[in-house]
Amino acid sequence: MLRIVVPKGRLEEKLTEFLQRAGYFLQGDSSILKQSKDLRCFMTRPFDVPTYLVQGAADIGFCGTDVLLEREINLIQPFFIPTSSSKMVLAGPIGKDLPRGEKSIATKFPNITRRYCESKGWHYRIISLKGSVELAPIAGLSDLIVDITETGRTLRENNLQVLDEILTIRIHTVVNTVSYRTKRGEVIDFLERLRKVVEDAEAQKPERR
Numbered sequence: 001m002l003r004i005v006v007p008k009g010r011l012e013e014k015l016t017e018f019l020q021r022a023g024y025f026l027q028g029d030s031s032i033l034k035q036s037k038d039l040r041c042f043m044t045r046p047f048d049v050p051t052y053l054v055q056g057a058a059d060i061g062f063c064g065t066d067v068l069l070e071r072e073i074n075l076i077q078p079f080f081i082p083t084s085s086s087k088m089v090l091a092g093p094i095g096k097d098l099p100r101g102e103k104s105i106a107t108k109f110p111n112i113t114r115r116y117c118e119s120k121g122w123h124y125r126i127i128s129l130k131g132s133v134e135l136a137p138i139a140g141l142s143d144l145i146v147d148i149t150e151t152g153r154t155l156r157e158n159n160l161q162v163l164d165e166i167l168t169i170r171i172h173t174v175v176n177t178v179s180y181r182t183k184r185g186e187v188i189d190f191l192e193r194l195r196k197v198v199e200d201a202e203a204q205k206p207e208r209r
Contacts, residue, residue, distance in 0.1 A: 070111050
């Protein structure tokens with residue numbers, strides 16, 4: 001039986017739909033553990049997904065670009081799961097330019113932010129937060145923020161504007177390297193079935209003009 005790990009939250013419903021279309025119907029009363037005939041599925045926080053794979057507790061998972069880059073973990077990544085587009089951005093108060101000299105930046109992603117600042121050659125101070133980073137400039141805690149946005153609505157509601165796009169967030173299918181060797185047949189069968197569903201979904205999207 002394959003063990004998979006799915007991030008709880010906004011992606012859970014979409015991923016469960018793809019799994020069902022691939023023939024995997026998960027059941028169970030628990031909000032953190034579901035099963036089908038072929039799968040045991042753990043539901044966990046997005047940032048914990050790579051840990052389950054690296055530690056050998058799961059064979060396959062689904063993980064955002066932001067999590068992989070922030071955790072600095074390298075896993076087999078055979079294909080993406082199509083979802084609505086979101087981006088990690090640098091944002092600051094509307095009408096204000098980048099501050100001169102040292103820049104204080106609040107974020108949930110200190111490693112990505114550090115690498116970004118270093119690529120710009122900035123003097124910087126990172127303030128790590130777990131909650132709503134949009135509050136930091138309002139409260140005078142930071143000059144800027146680095147955060148994920150999909151529509152930009154939350155930024156605008158808090159009088160913030162996008163100053164730079166750092167990266168596009170995609171959902172990666174990720175595979176435990178040991179499982180890929182020891183459960184190769186099961187893993188490849190799962191990936192092929194899911195890939196077919198993904199390709200069908202992509203083919204049904206209207207063409208951009």
